[in-house]
Amino acid sequence: MFNFIKKITSEKPETPKQQAERDSAVDKVLLGYEVGTVSIATMITGLERSGNQLTLDLRLPQDSDPETIQQELGQLLHPHGIQTIHMNVRLSAPVKGDGTSLPKQMPKTTDAMAKQDKSSVQSHTDSEPPITKAAPTQASLAAHPRIRHIIVVASGKGGVGKSTTTVNIALALKELGNRVGVLDADIYGPSMPTMLGVADVKPQLENEQFVPVDAHGLAMLSIGSLLDSDNTPVAWRGPKATGALMQLYNQTNWPQLDYLVIDMPPGTGDIQLTLAQRIPVTGAVIVTTPQHIALLDAQKGVEMFNKTSIPVLGVVENMALHTCSNCHHTEAIFGIGGGELIAEQYHVPLLGQLPLASGIRAQVDKGEPSVLANDEFASYYLNIAKNIEANISKFAKPVDDKRIF
Numbered sequence: 001m002f003n004f005i006k007k008i009t010s011e012k013p014e015t016p017k018q019q020a021e022r023d024s025a026v027d028k029v030l031l032g033y034e035v036g037t038v039s040i041a042t043m044i045t046g047l048e049r050s051g052n053q054l055t056l057d058l059r060l061p062q063d064s065d066p067e068t069i070q071q072e073l074g075q076l077l078h079p080h081g082i083q084t085i086h087m088n089v090r091l092s093a094p095v096k097g098d099g100t101s102l103p104k105q106m107p108k109t110t111d112a113m114a115k116q117d118k119s120s121v122q123s124h125t126d127s128e129p130p131i132t133k134a135a136p137t138q139a140s141l142a143a144h145p146r147i148r149h150i151i152v153v154a155s156g157k158g159g160v161g162k163s164t165t166t167v168n169i170a171l172a173l174k175e176l177g178n179r180v181g182v183l184d185a186d187i188y189g190p191s192m193p194t195m196l197g198v199a200d201v202k203p204q205l206e207n208e209q210f211v212p213v214d215a216h217g218l219a220m221l222s223i224g225s226l227l228d229s230d231n232t233p234v235a236w237r238g239p240k241a242t243g244a245l246m247q248l249y250n251q252t253n254w255p256q257l258d259y260l261v262i263d264m265p266p267g268t269g270d271i272q273l274t275l276a277q278r279i280p281v282t283g284a285v286i287v288t289t290p291q292h293i294a295l296l297d298a299q300k301g302v303e304m305f306n307k308t309s310i311p312v313l314g315v316v317e318n319m320a321l322h323t324c325s326n327c328h329h330t331e332a333i334f335g336i337g338g339g340e341l342i343a344e345q346y347h348v349p350l351l352g353q354l355p356l357a358s359g360i361r362a363q364v365d366k367g368e369p370s371v372l373a374n375d376e377f378a379s380y381y382l383n384i385a386k387n388i389e390a391n392i393s394k395f396a397k398p399v400d401d402k403r404i405f
């Protein structure tokens with residue numbers, strides 16, 4: 001482990017407001033800075049900003065030159081108020097054999113990334129889709145060797161029921177006879193393990209790869225499984241979050257899957273954009289609610305996916321209808337047509353409208369979502385899954401069947 005401390009220039013006054021603005025600018029610089037052909041964001045295992053000082057824990061490829069990196073980052077970050085950079089650098093060990101000295105237990109998040117010295121980009125080229133150079137486009141990303149379709153489920157804002165919808169769609173796709181995996185990438189509120197009733201099950205490591213948890217037949221991996229209760233990801237900033245999520249995607253031994261459904265963090269910021277640019281996605285599903293503000297945010301989601309050339313498979317309007325728990329009468333209490341409006345405006349299909357029903361909430365709360373319980377709401381999700389299936393093949397990327405693992 002090397003420890004580099006470099007003073008760039010002398011002090012400059014900084015207000016809290018400036019600091020907040022600079023945090024975002026610093027994130028952008030880190031996301032854009034590449035070591036070899038890979039963003040340094042994917043190599044950050046720890047990041048702390050204190051005033052004009054930035055501390056980065058980095059796991060760099062063995063042949064990289066930390067001093068040059070520090071110098072270049074210093075120049076790029078100096079205009080954004082960073083005067084001192086501390087870099088704690090681990091260089092990846094050279095690849096030897098098949099990597100037999102493995103941790104028996106799943107390490108905690110920070111350790112998981114820091115200790116896996118052999119898990120560099122170099123040592124995993126056999127299973128990782130390549131991360132391409134700056135401004136990667138979907139067309140330049142190789143399809144995942146074992147996954148036919150990757151679907152991201154996104155929402156413009158939090159709390160619209162994205163995770164509830166994701167878990168039920170995943171179960172519905174499985175119900176239709178598919179092999180399905182779920183990646184819970186919602187760093188702000190990872191909820192898949194609880195919703196699937198496997199919150200106590202920790203994923204294992206095998207040959208330096210995460211092994212997804214079997215959750216009612218779904219291959220599930222959640223960023224939440226890698227966290228301690230005191231190590232909440234809420235405070236994670238862009239590059240660290242992006243790095244951790246890319247690691248989950250790249251370093252997981254996904255079985256052969258027809259669908260990997262990714263529960264994205266809500267919003268349309270840097271993290272979402274970076275993931276959308278680095279993971280070979282077949283299509284996106286956008287979850288919204290009928291309220292005006294949620295619809296506006298959903299529009300931003302559609303625009304983000306359009307920019308990154310990810311086809312939008314459609315919009316799901318959640319909590320669109322209310323089903324009375326006494327008489328089971330269903331009506332659109334928030335008004336009608338929100339999801340339809342977006343669908344029309346952006347030429348994307350409306351995949352379905354879901355009721356606001358306490359039963360839907362109660363089922364995910366007890367770890368047995370509606371589709372699993374086969375309750376009265378299951379058919380709504382099955383219809384959405386059928387609509388996804390009906391559309392998806394025209395967006396599929398070719399799978400390289402000749403690849404050997």
Ligand SMILES: Nc1ncnc2c1ncn2[C@@H]1O[C@H](COP(=O)(O)OP(=O)(O)OP(=O)(O)O)[C@@H](O)[C@H]1O
Pocket residue numbers: 155157158159160161162163164165186188189191266318319354355356357358360361362364365
């Ligand atoms: N159709 C629905 N009817 C009733 N309750 C619902 C419905 N959909 C979701 N909920 C409830 O709304 C709450 C928020 O849902 P969920 O966690 O799925 O939203 P989210 O968009 O993923 O939130 P976050 O952005 O915080 O991750 C949960 O308590 C969930 O049970």
